Amino acid sequence: MPMIMWVKNQSSPVDGSLKTKIFNFLTKLSDSDETPGLHIEPIQNSVDPRARTGRIDQQFRAVLFRLESVGRETTYVFEGAYNHDEAIERAKTRKLQVNPVNGVPEIIELEAAEVDGHGDAVLAKAAEIAAAQEKAAAATARGLAVTPLLVSRGYTVDGLVTEVGFTVADAERLMAAADEAELSHIGEAFVNSWQQLAVVAMLEGIPQERILAEIEGPVEPEEGEVSAQEPLAEDTAAESAEVGAASKFAEALGDAKREASDEAEQIIRSFEHPAAKQQFRYIEDQDELQRVIESDDFGQWIVFLHPDQQRYVDRDYNGPFRLTGGAGTGKTVVLLHRARRLAKANPDARIVLTTFTRALARMLARDLKRLDAHLPLASKLGEPGIYIAGIDQLVAEVRRRWPKPFDAAALRVIGDTVGMRNPDTRSDDMWDRAVGLHGDELGPELGSRAFAEREYLNVVLRNRILERDEYLTASRAGIGQRLGRKQRVAMWKIIEQFRLSEKLDQRVAFYELAAIGAAMLEETGLKLVDHLLVDEGQDLTAPRWQFLRALAVEGPNDMFIAEDAHQRIYGQPVRMGALGINIRGRSRRLRLNYRTTQETLDFALKALAGETWETGEGTAEDNEGYVSARRGPEPRLLESDSGAPHSTLIAQVIGDWIAEGIDPRTIAVLGRTKDEVTAIARDLTRKGIPAKGETPDSVASASSVVTMTMHQSKGQEFSRVVLHNLSDGAFPRRARRGATEEELHEIRQMDAALLYVAATRARDELVVTYSGEPTGLLV
Numbered sequence: 142m143p144m145i146m147w148v149k150n151q152s153s154p155v156d157g158s159l160k161t162k163i164f165n166f167l168t169k170l171s172d173s174d175e176t177p178g179l180h181i182e183p184i185q186n187s188v189d190p191r192a193r194t195g196r197i198d199q200q201f202r203a204v205l206f207r208l209e210s211v212g213r214e215t216t217y218v219f220e221g222a223y224n225h226d227e228a229i230e231r232a233k234t235r236k237l238q239v240n241p242v243n244g245v246p247e248i249i250e251l252e253a254a255e256v257d258g259h260g261d262a263v264l265a266k267a268a269e270i271a272a273a274q275e276k277a278a279a280a281t282a283r284g285l286a287v288t289p290l291l292v293s294r295g296y297t298v299d300g301l302v303t304e305v306g307f308t309v310a311d312a313e314r315l316m317a318a319a320d321e322a323e324l325s326h327i328g329e330a331f332v333n334s335w336q337q338l339a340v341v342a343m344l345e346g347i348p349q350e351r352i353l354a355e356i357e358g359p360v361e362p363e364e365g366e367v368s369a370q371e372p373l374a375e376d377t378a379a380e381s382a383e384v385g386a387a388s389k390f391a392e393a394l395g396d397a398k399r400e401a402s403d404e405a406e407q408i409i410r411s412f413e414h415p416a417a418k419q420q421f422r423y424i425e426d427q428d429e430l431q432r433v434i435e436s437d438d439f440g441q442w443i444v445f446l447h448p449d450q451q452r453y454v455d456r457d458y459n460g461p462f463r464l465t466g467g468a469g470t471g472k473t474v475v476l477l478h479r480a481r482r483l484a485k486a487n488p489d490a491r492i493v494l495t496t497f498t499r500a501l502a503r504m505l506a507r508d509l510k511r512l513d514a515h516l517p518l519a520s521k522l523g524e525p526g527i528y529i530a531g532i533d534q535l536v537a538e539v540r541r542r543w544p545k546p547f548d549a550a551a552l553r554v555i556g557d558t559v560g561m562r563n564p565d566t567r568s569d570d571m572w573d574r575a576v577g578l579h580g581d582e583l584g585p586e587l588g589s590r591a592f593a594e595r596e597y598l599n600v601v602l603r604n605r606i607l608e609r610d611e612y613l614t615a616s617r618a619g620i621g622q623r624l625g626r627k628q629r630v631a632m633w634k635i636i637e638q639f640r641l642s643e644k645l646d647q648r649v650a651f652y653e654l655a656a657i658g659a660a661m662l663e664e665t666g667l668k669l670v671d672h673l674l675v676d677e678g679q680d681l682t683a684p685r686w687q688f689l690r691a692l693a694v695e696g697p698n699d700m701f702i703a704e705d706a707h708q709r710i711y712g713q714p715v716r717m718g719a720l721g722i723n724i725r726g727r728s729r730r731l732r733l734n735y736r737t738t739q740e741t742l743d744f745a746l747k748a749l750a751g752e753t754w755e756t757g758e759g760t761a762e763d764n765e766g767y768v769s770a771r772r773g774p775e776p777r778l779l780e781s782d783s784g785a786p787h788s789t790l791i792a793q794v795i796g797d798w799i800a801e802g803i804d805p806r807t808i809a810v811l812g813r814t815k816d817e818v819t820a821i822a823r824d825l826t827r828k829g830i831p832a833k834g835e836t837p838d839s840v841a842s843a844s845s846v847v848t849m850t851m852h853q854s855k856g857q858e859f860s861r862v863v864l865h866n867l868s869d870g871a872f873p874r875r876a877r878r879g880a881t882e883e884e885l886h887e888i889r890q891m892d893a894a895l896l897y898v899a900a901t902r903a904r905d906e907l908v909v910t911y912s913g914e915p916t917g918l919l920v
């Protein structure tokens with residue numbers, strides 16, 4: 142039975158009915174290529190003798206490459222579906238080959254006359270390269286050339302051809318790019334993923350000699366890594382497990398060349414190259430075929446992973462691992478694929494996928510289902526399979542199922558049982574009351590709600606302190622702010638007052654519940670999870686980390702944490718090492734932004750400038766090499782008349798987009814507060830642009846323009862985004878009267894993070910409205 146290889150294809154968009162026909166065609170083909178009606182036919186005078194067309198229906202033909210190698214099933218590489226004539230033309234002029242320099246499979250376009258000698262590209266092209274270089278030198282001599290970007294970075298045509306694998310013509314075009322925008326446009330137009338990856342590496346500033354290693358992905362096992370776990374096809378597995386560094390891969394290819402009876406075998410083996418996974422994918426069964434066909438532009442992550450992403454999916458680590466990366470780099474995508482990989486490897490494993498909010502957890506559940514609807518799901522904590530819940534839901538479940546030990550632990554953590562007390566998301570009023578009573582004794586610098594709450598979380602709850610004397614001598618190492626004895630005495634009064642108010646109101650804060658849950662799990666030794674996968678780690682507070690640490694059995698792959706310090710919009714930085722989560726050396730970054738354009742990314746990054754963003758290891762998060770492969774329009778800053786609602790302006794912008802044919806459901810207006818976004822929805826609707834306030838749960842089924850708060854937009858994405866009222870004075874938000882320096886800084890930082898989160902929700906275009914002056918966070 143033939144095997145089917147799916148190729149990522151940007152030039153063959155397919156609609157609903159054609160999808161079904163392609164599914165039927167490929168299903169039949171995978172049964173037998175002799176099934177009547179398929180008409181698998183070679184093309185006369187095609188540049189690739191393996192090219193075939195097949196009949197999808199009266200109008201459409203499939204373009205295929207047939208690979209036959211001794212001892213293997215026939216493989217059909219499905220390049221795409223096209224109108225009859227276009228399909229014939231493509232099948233005639235496209236060649237599937239292994240790039241002779243980098244060993245990655247590629248599909249290239251050739252004229253019939255170019256066929257001969259292409260395999261020996263390096264030699265055949267020496268003369269061309271020399272000519273190109275002469276031409277460039279002559280231009281420079283005539284003083285015509287401004288120094289193009291890659292020239293200034295030390296790249297050469299020769300190097301791009303002989304070290305990376307570009308054709309001379311492509312290398313020349315790349316070398317002529319004046320700036321990053323032009324380079325990026327050239328990259329976007331390439332059809333092969335390795336070419337796109339190479340251009341991204343150039344945009345990141347990777348030197349020419351390291352580009353090849355970059356597109357292969359890092360290869361040597363790193364500190365803390367148990368082993369390389371590339372999932373391998375069939376009998377090439379043992380051999381290919383060795384595949385890695387450029388030289389090793391070249392060697393393997395050399396061996397393959399000798400061993401393989403023909404070129405088809407080399408092509409088949411080259412599909413195992415890490416960079417090939419971005420473009421070529423074997424279809425395992427009908428379910429997978431269905432998923433792959435259904436995955437539209439937004440769903441490419443389901444099928445094709447970047448070599449770095451694939452690596453963090455596949456590798457095993459002998460302790461907690463942290464994956465960081467800017468917005469839109471695919472951290473969540475890695476978590477989902479990793480959960481799947483772990484579940485498939487061991488169906489008995491207890492895997493928990495968790496994140497900061499319930500709504501985000503529901504999104505994870507939805508996307509995991511899209512990735513694979515047949516994964517074993519657990520219905521409660523501690524069962525084999527994948528269990529998905531928000532962090533506080535996990536705590537609540539432990540409380541519900543083990544009420545007695547939970548209450549016993551509560552006595553030891555907060556000095557009281559929690560019995561029927563209600564969880565309380567925002568304890569602000571309680572803290573305000575407590576600080577109002579005793580804050581003066583702390584002094585103006587420290588007498589704030591934020592400081593008291595942080596002290597409670599990071600010192601009192603963390604160390605399970607019940608008595609004043611214990612607090613007075615407690616270690617505050619790593620906390621930053623020094624406190625004298627008098628101040629500690631005052632702080633303890635605030636904390637006692639807070640605890641008393643909660644008791645009287647029969648309330649308990651979520652972070653207290655997490656602290657109690659952690660204590661209970663530690664005391665009972667109950668370990669309910671083998672592999673914990675955590676998204677949005679930057680927002681978790683110390684007690685929640687303690688809870689998660691206590692939940693999982695310590696050992697290989699126990700905790701895999703995705704986070705981005707720049708997106709911390711709820712909590713404070715937490716030193717994870719002090720909480721028993723030792724990442725030391727097991728932390729890596731993703732750098733390629735898949736979601737936004739470079740223009741939007743640059744704009745969003747402005748909000749982060751000038752601040753230090755602390756990671757869970759106490760180091761500073763950086764943005765080096767963080768790029769997008771896509772370009773688009775510059776974000777627009779539009780001024781609205783002072784005092785007037787911005788909705789008139791927003792209605793114009795959205796009206797234009799809709800007139801251009803943009804689907805209204807992919808447009809979002811984001812504002813700071815619920816009231817603000819409700820008013821915008823109402824105004825837009827009145828102006829003839831139906832819009833509705835959505836929540837993270839309802840947004841997937843939105844039927845009109847979406848309005849949402851910026852906080853709710855976390856984890857979402859839209860084609861076009863309008864950020865409402867980024868005016869000076871509105872952003873950063875006003876602080877309370879008498880706010881401390883520390884509070885002001887905290888507000889500024891949280892609002893910068895919020896702005897960054899909101900701006901990076903836009904895939905294609907971003908518009909910002911303001912009145913008076915735009916916020917200083919953007920300049």
Ligand SMILES: Nc1ncnc2c1ncn2[C@@H]1O[C@H](COP(=O)(O)OP(=O)(O)OP(=O)(O)O)[C@@H](O)[C@H]1O
Binds near residue numbers: 439471
């Ligand atoms: N390999 C890939 N191929 C195509 N698209 C991808 C790939 N990886 C991620 N994406 C797309 O990039 C977008 C962002 O992915 P994801 O949400 O996983 O990123 P993230 O790093 O978790 O982002 P954020 O931190 O902003 O929540 C999604 O639309 C996803 O489909």
